[in-house]
Amino acid sequence: MPHKAVVIGAGTAGLVAAAALSLAEPTLRIHVLDRDELPRGPENRRGVPQGRHAHLLMAGGLTAMEALFPVSVRDRLLAAGAHEIALGNGMLARTPDGGWFHRWKRSGPHMITCTRALTDWVLRQILTEARPHVSVHRASVEGFLGDARQVRGVRLGQETAHGLGRELAADLVVDASGRGSGSLAWLAGVGITGVEEKKIDSGLTNATRIYRIPPGAESFPLTLVQANPYDGRPGRSAMVLPIEGNRWMVSAAGTRGGEPPRDPEGFLRYVLGLPHPVIGHLVSGAEPLTDVAVSRGHSTDNNRRYFEKAGQWPERLIVLGDALATFNPAYGQGMSVAALGAQVLAREVQRHGLTGTGLSRRVLRGAARHVDTAWSTAVGVDVLYPGVVGARPGAADRVAAWYTRRLTRAATGTYEAASALWDVTSLTAPAARAMRPGALLAALTGPVLPQTSEPPLQPSERRILEQLGSAAHRPSAPRPSHTT
Ligand SMILES: Cc1cc2nc3c(=O)[nH]c(=O)nc-3n(C[C@H](O)[C@H](O)[C@H](O)COP(=O)(O)OP(=O)(O)OC[C@H]3O[C@@H](n4cnc5c(N)ncnc54)[C@H](O)[C@@H]3O)c2cc1C
Incomplete structure (x- = not known):
């Protein structure tokens, strides 16, 4: 049998x-x-x-x-309309300290x-x-x-x-x-x-809305503004990612005290008010296809x-x-x-x-x-947010957070550090990968390339962003409620 x-x-x-x-x-x-x-x-x-x-x-x-x-x-998945994103050069990501990841010639993991x-x-x-x-x-x-x-x-x-x-x-x-x-x-x-x-529990609330990708913006990279766990304030972040059906999914997330709202105006204001407004600018010019879906708490x-x-x-x-x-x-x-x-x-x-x-x-x-x-x-990151329930950062957490912060900063402009970070976050290697000599050295010495405070856009991408972002500056557009 x-x-x-x-x-x-x-x-x-x-x-x-x-x-x-x-x-x-x-x-x-x-x-x-x-x-x-x-x-x-x-x-x-x-x-x-x-x-x-x-x-x-x-x-x-x-x-x-x-x-x-x-x-x-x-x-x-790709045949059904999914997208494959190269971490090395297929996305724009702003790190907690304000620097953007360099876009490398090598694609890195996908x-x-x-x-x-x-x-x-x-x-x-x-x-x-x-x-x-x-x-x-x-x-x-x-x-x-x-x-x-x-x-x-x-x-x-x-x-x-x-x-x-x-x-x-x-x-x-x-x-x-x-x-x-x-x-x-x-x-x-x-x-x-x-x-x-x-x-x-960091009290994270997720708010997501789907948009039609504006004509001409189909190849705009996945864009991410990461939360900052180091400044003692609630974490606030957002991401625009391409999904099947020529659509963008825009997901905002905030920890306790920094939650994104459900109402469409508030949602747009929230993403415009992040430490960099790029996501707000992208969606200001895009047609929403759904309401804002919210998941919170547990x-x-x-x-x-x-x-x-x-x-x-x-x-x-x-x-x-x-x-x-x-x-x-x-x-x-x-x-x-x-x-x-x-x-x-x-x-x-x-x-x-x-x-x-x-x-x-x-x-x-x-x-x-x-x-x-x-x-x-x-x-390791969540324990740092204010109001976290279930843990308090101890000495070991603070050392780990210090190291992660250094490595992330190095990863903006040193390939070896970026590669270590990708391997751990992609779950292709255990956490110890981030402590290998090349990554360790990069973390201690800082990025080789200078940090940029603006996203590393190609000229065609810059034009798309400017065009879409112009909607955010029209008088009817909601103003950011908070900036950091
Ligand atoms: C807001 C949010 C965003 C996320 N983003 C990501 C991401 O970007 N990447 C990622 O990898 N993961 C992400 N995750 C996590 C991801 O959703 C889950 O880890 C993943 O789906 C694995 O879930 P699962 O199959 O174990 O459970 P689920 O997807 O929850 O499925 C459980 C299934 O069990 C069924 N079920 C429940 N109870 C019973 C029962 N008693 N009898 C019979 N059936 C039952 C349910 O109907 C359901 O179909 C995210 C999670 C959240 C909350």
């Missing part, structure tokens, strides 16, 4: 976990369960409210996906930009068309079956597709049900309690559950994705950490078999190493 696995959640983590399992054990029957009715196309849905905000797919996550799926995820709905839809398509043993069902999971030694399946709620029944037995269960996962309560139901949990905190350290852990149960750890989304890491965790799952199942003793522990420990990198990036 072929083995059977249940994956809870058909978000990015659930889809990459299903891909990993089918790669490692091709005859495995995999039931992916989601309480949402999944849309037929790339559409937002209730179970993934964060899908309305910017979702960058970093190089580390994309490489993991390429290894897990039977066809190229990159090619399919990231993918599109809506989150498109990413999930493409992954779903690839999975179900190429892996006949994978099926996706509507079902709401309400608990685990089994006991503290071994999980044996899941208990299902009322809202469940016909034919599944109320209990679904499985040889392996993967919880990929996201930030709101019931795993702590479900574990308690099989006798496991006391899992250590940490929450660090949906953006850093929340980690240390399952890998639990004194007792049942066999045949794995937790991945946001159910395992979430990060301040400003760093664009969640989907990549999920994919890297799924890669660990594939490797361990290939080595030890689906029912091998200790599989769950090994996967959780391996996945935790990728969580560590993303966690240190996000939390």
Whole structure:
């Protein structure tokens, strides 16, 4: 009899976990369960409210996906309208200290930009068309079956597709049900309690609006004004990124006390009032296609559950994705950490078999190493913001922040420093990469090229910006409410 696995959640983590399992054990029957009715196309849905905000797919996550799926995820995303952005020269980014990253001849790593709905839809398509043993069902999971030694399946709620029944037995269960996962309560139901949990909340609010790209501005680079965690004030940032359908997604984000507003005038005022008004100028001349979508508070905190350290852990149960750890989304890491965790799952199942003793522990420990990198990036900065809940910056945090600040400054004009920063933020290397001799030397000596206080635009880009920005100076345009 072929083995059977249940994956809870058909978000990015659930889809990459299903891909990993089918790669490692091709005859495995995999039931992916989601309480949402999944849309037929790339559409937002209730179970993934964060899908309305910017979702960058970093190089580390994309490489993991390429290894897990039977066809190229990159090619399919690009064919569906996603964009590939070179970190070395395909974007404009203003750093917290005011300098802009140099645009290098070398492209550096790439990231993918599109809506989150498109990413999930493409992954779903690839999975179900190429892996006949994978099926996706509507079902709401309400608990685990089994006991503290071994999980044996899941208990299902009322809202469940016909034919599944109320209990679904499985040889392996993967919880990929996201930030709101019931795993702590479900574990308690099989006798496991006391899992250590940490929450660090900078009170980040995200506000996002979609615009039609103005004619002629299609090739304008992704533009980012980063938040400043070093001046003791709330962090405020924004980004314009190209997405499918000839559209820009404009996402603003503010920590506690610096939240972007929902009303369109206030939103525009907010981006115009950032330390550099470039994003406000771009959108002043663009046609909005949606309202401003806002997510606040708990949906953006850093929340980690240390399952890998639990004194007792049942066999045949794995937790991945946001159910395992979430990060301040400003760093664009969640989907990549999920994919890297799924890669660990594939490797361990290939080595030890689906029912091998200790599989769950090994996967959780391996996945935790990728969580560590993303966690240190996000939390290392978040602890510095005023009003952060759950942590206070200690001496080690201050040293780490000092170093990150130096390295970022060096990265504006020294390739070695930029490359180290990209590798860590793209999750292609662990955090220790930032301390290698070349990066260390650059951080200590500062940038080789002089810092610029204006974005490094090519002449054609400057013309586009001037043209679009002229709308911001018309009398009816909202004035910035605050500048720093
Ligand atoms: C504002 C914001 C911006 C972000 N930007 C980025 C970014 O730029 N880059 C990046 O990599 N990450 C980003 N993230 C993080 C990213 O959204 C997640 O890390 C990533 O989607 C992985 O999520 P997941 O699949 O674990 O959970 P989710 O995407 O939340 O999916 C969970 C799924 O489980 C289902 N479900 C929940 N409970 C049950 C149940 N009991 N039974 C059955 N089904 C259930 C839900 O319906 C849902 O489909 C951002 C997050 C936020 C909040």
